[in-house]
Amino acid sequence: MAGPPWSRAKRVSAAAGPAPALSPHRAILSARTSRPSAFRASQHSPAQQSSRPPAGSDAENFAAYFGESALRRFDRDAAAQPGAEHVIVLLGVNDLGHPGTVAPESERVSAQDIIDAHRQIIARAHERGLTVYGGTILPFKNDTLGFYSPGNGAARQTVNHWIRTSGAYDGVIDFDKALRDPADPQRLLARYDGGDHLHPNDAGAEAMADAIPLHLLR
Template sequence: MPTRRDLLAMTSGAVVGAATAGVAVPASAHATGAWVATWAAAPTTIPPTPPLVLERQTVRHVVHCSAGGDEIRIRLSNEFGDTPLHVGAIRVARRAGDGASTATVPGTDRRVTFGGRGDVSIPPGAPLVSDPVRLRLPAGGDLAISLYLPDRTPVTTLAGFSFQENVIANGDVTAARTVTAVSTVTQDLFLSGVAVRAGRAAVVTLGDSITNGANTQNNLNHRWPDLLAVRLRAAHLDLGVANVGISGNRLLHDPNPPAGSDAVGFANYFGHSALRRFDRDVLAQPGAGYVIVLLGVNDLGHPGTVAPPSEVVGSDDLIYAHRQLIARAHQAGLSAFGATVLPFKGDTLGFYSETNERKRAELNRWIRTSGEYDGVIDFDRATRDPADPLRLNPTYNSGDGLHPNDAGMAAMAAAIPLGLFR
């Protein structure tokens, strides 16, 4: 049975063939080929604390793209809002410079429309996908995406940890080459995706804070999915990478912080469980052909710390959840790759116990040996301490015994067999 990526390739070929045979192509079809995700952020709701409120302000996001192309689409999200989201203007340009720069490249600024409209209202619970925008985006390039919010707008839909500094400026400065920031946020506000009309397929990385990039340096794009994209480009594999990791995410449970605990102030950023968000965050990615799943450590570590002890799970529960993700990926035509859970003995977050280590080992053994995933990525072996395999390698430890540092992220990316994508 053809996979989704096979069908995408056949569809692209059919379109090109029809065009060269002289069949009329609609005027709106500026280019051929399928849309492929080049950047993504998985949206969540916010904690029950007063939200950030924007009014007559512009938020400029910097997004680091994987695949390139001559046309792009932008996806906004009001999926956790309970009132319409009014966006007065949105513009996109190539980002100039690197690091924390939010300046734009001269001559690349483009107005973004949605069904021909530049001023739009997004219904509660809905996303909104833009019209195609003609803009040459090189593979590995950065975009500056600016949203103007004219009305009083509580920020209720966001990606809570972007590890990229985005800026807020007064007024509608969406078209400005440089903006004067009144504040900086390391979150993606109402922005959830960019797609390009190029590429063969997208690799979607589904995970938690380790996939999201926790404890890596801001503004450097050293998350392991970013570094995987670098390797794919170097190998001339025409693939986008869409990172939908959410810090604190679990396979089986939504956030459920104990009443009165500090976790009440941040746990909602952990997002819906992977079982709940899989269709929205993975299967809905344009051109999704592969999914890499790295999940399970928070299911082990959260109960009794930032979740109630009643949510303790066994390795059989984790395997059940992984099997469900595999089934849903296969039903949609995606290849699914399982990644082993990294070691965390000696962590500073209270996750480690002998019981949790036994469950981790049982889950990893199943991922490696069951044959149920289409391929295995052994992050455990890539990051463990040779002297004590239950701990992170000290060279890769960011300091908390759980999250890899930038060097650890590089080791993870290097451990991914590129043959999985050929």
């Protein structure tokens, strides 16, 4: 999802996912990846917060396979990128969909867990002088990977409502609105569907790029 459509914006750093082979001043947007262990830090006092899962736990084993949490990777993948001025955060779908499918059920998180983790990322971005924008989570009803359930759909909507209305982010990029099916807002619009009803295709990626108000990045 970091192909040519993203090149229209500059000095944007990633909140998740490996950086693509672009100049650090080019757009590097978050893939739809965060990892189920990303949001455990929000459950502890500031002195205890750590995004590393407990040693020997199911979460640690899962993280070793799928990669480190967004909270743990934020400095490396976003704040430390040379010339970064803006961060676009698109996180949460895997944290909803992985537990009970490819991750241990013990990794189940609530909408509030995800919101609390977003608040941590916002605080860390602001501490480093970065402007940070929240991206709404794309719909995934009837996906082929088993992510969707009525509960996960409701949690996605709760998180998206918070992103849109809380004022916690410096701005909002409504990817959900840009790609959802008006006839069934819990689903991707067919022309943007990559085939698994979860990941957008190239047209969807371009629609996401078009959803970014460029004045936010100037």
